[in-house]
Amino acid sequence: MNKLVSAFLIGGLFGLGIAVSGMINPAKVLNFFDIAGTWDPSLIFVMGGGLAVAFTGYRLVFGQREAPVFESAFALPAKRAIDWQLVCGAAIFGIGWGIAGFCPGASIPALGLGYSATPIFVAAVIAGIVAARFARTRFTQPAAA
Amino acid sequence: MTDFTPFQSLLGGALIGLSAVLLMALHGRIAGMTGILTGVIPPVSSDWQWRAAFIAGAIAAPLLVVLAGKEIPFSVPVPTLALVIGGFLVGIGVHFGGGCPSGHGICGIARLSPRSFVAVATFMATAFVTVFIIRHVIGG
Numbered sequence: 410m411n412k413l414v415s416a417f418l419i420g421g422l423f424g425l426g427i428a429v430s431g432m433i434n435p436a437k438v439l440n441f442f443d444i445a446g447t448w449d450p451s452l453i454f455v456m457g458g459g460l461a462v463a464f465t466g467y468r469l470v471f472g473q474r475e476a477p478v479f480e481s482a483f484a485l486p487a488k489r490a491i492d493w494q495l496v497c498g499a500a501i502f503g504i505g506w507g508i509a510g511f512c513p514g515a516s517i518p519a520l521g522l523g524y525s526a527t528p529i530f531v532a533a534v535i536a537g538i539v540a541a542r543f544a545r546t547r548f549t550q551p552a553a554a
Numbered sequence: 555m556t557d558f559t560p561f562q563s564l565l566g567g568a569l570i571g572l573s574a575v576l577l578m579a580l581h582g583r584i585a586g587m588t589g590i591l592t593g594v595i596p597p598v599s600s601d602w603q604w605r606a607a608f609i610a611g612a613i614a615a616p617l618l619v620v621l622a623g624k625e626i627p628f629s630v631p632v633p634t635l636a637l638v639i640g641g642f643l644v645g646i647g648v649h650f651g652g653g654c655p656s657g658h659g660i661c662g663i664a665r666l667s668p669r670s671f672v673a674v675a676t677f678m679a680t681a682f683v684t685v686f687i688i689r690h691v692i693g694g
Contacts, residue, residue: 413583417682419577419611420609420615423608425569425615426570426573428616429686431566433629434556435631439632447555449555455567455570456557459571461575465666476583484583485665495650495673499677500677501680502648502651502680503645504643504681506684508639509639513654513656514655517587517609520613521615521620524616524630526630528604530641531576533637534645537649538646540638540642540645545650549604
């Protein structure tokens with residue numbers, strides 16, 4: 410099978426999962442975080458189902474294959490350090506998630522539903538990533554002489 | 555109010571997990587939307603094509619479900635300004651935090667990555683606190 414067709418179908422599976430699970434719905438996500446109010450614990454089950462399959466499946470994949478089908482090697486995150494960028498970044502992400510009720514993985518599939526709120530959020534996320542990328546190259550990595 | 559949907563959520567979660575496993579088995583990649591999305595934002599990464607295809611598929615699937623006549627519950631209970639501010643913070647956060655719930659929460663924890671455990675614990679905590687403050691301190 411063509412590599413791009415494969416990526417399209419796997420992305421489709423991801424989007425279907427986001428839609429079926431309820432992650433696609435910001436109201437549901439915000440209710441998950443509102444234990445003191447209109448709590449909806451459904452998202453625990455999303456994570457449970459996702460982790461059960463991914464944990465088992467990754468072990469099967471890494472146990473049986475030296476390399477993925479379409480590439481010469483698995484591209485796994487090399488970073489190991491638990492540093493301030495990780496903790497502060499995650500903390501800021503959580504605040505934004507709590508304000509908007511959307512995360513990147515939910516908002517991209519939600520574009521397919523055609524509501525006007527979604528592209529506004531996605532545009533803001535892209536602006537944030539661009540700003541952060543600029544700030545990181547500008548301030549944290551000294552320019553090569 | 556939103557309905558408690560343990561079975562659909564478990565099924566949907568399993569589909570997300572299956573997508574992550576297939577992306578690793580076939581493409582050798584982590585199915586984190588932050589990483590995939592970042593590669594198609596200019597200057598695009600050299601392997602932007604599979605990322606664009608993944609994103610196109612992720613958008614097409616809910617659209618097809620709706621076209622097939624199934625309803626997908628969707629409601630945004632916050633004002634537009636909250637989407638803009640929240641989205642901007644999400645973008646900054648996922649860049650420095652190296653991922654979001656799909657990358658850290660599913661793929662990273664499934665790999666037992668210590669970074670992902672720290673990231674997930676941190677962003678869940680700040681999200682709970684943020685929603686509590688907005689709904690019960692400011693809005694309460």
